[in-house]
Amino acid sequence: MPLYRSMKRRQRFGSTFGVINLAIICVIILYCSMGFLGYLKYGENVGASISLSLPNEPIYEGVQLMYALAITLSYPLQMYVAIHLVWPLVKDFLCSQQRSTLFVGIAEYVVRALLVVLTCECS
Numbered sequence: 001m002p003l004y005r006s007m008k009r010r011q012r013f014g015s016t017f018g019v020i021n022l023a024i025i026c027v028i029i030l031y032c033s034m035g036f037l038g039y040l041k042y043g044e045n046v047g048a049s050i051s052l053s054l055p056n057e058p059i060y061e062g063v064q065l066m067y068a069l070a071i072t073l074s075y076p077l078q079m080y081v082a083i084h085l086v087w088p089l090v091k092d093f094l095c096s097q098q099r100s101t102l103f104v105g106i107a108e109y110v111v112r113a114l115l116v117v118l119t120c121e122c123s
Contacts, residue, residue, distance in 0.1 A: 034050065035050075038050035038053070051063065051064050051067050052064075075116060075120065076112070076116050079112070079115055079116055079119065082115055082119075083111070083112050083115055086111065086115065087108060087111055087112075090107065090108075090111050091104060091107075091108070094107055
């Protein structure tokens with residue numbers, strides 16, 4: 001939604017060859033090609049994921065490390081909408097309790113971290 005609101009020509013967002021459709025098509029192509037190429041390489045012997053089937057060599061361990069880092073850093077971004085919905089409620093409650101600005105600022109980070117940790121542990 002923030003991307004949609006910041007666009008000059010919003011009608012291009014959801015059109016046939018709009019921003020969201022092209023982005024989704026690119027992601028689908030990348031996922032399908034990775035799955036297809038992984039199956040071609042490892043066949044029926046693939047493990048839980050293609051990245052776990054890679055040999056134990058430094059370059060492949062680097063790939064696994066980057067993959068884990070990408071997941072770790074992107075998960076809080078996926079929580080943006082949930083945080084955007086929950087934080088105003090918490091902020092209004094804290095402001096009604098006459099809390100200091102510093103406390104409210106720290107509380108925002110605590111709420112963000114809790115939302116990420118709680119949903120990560122439950123999934």
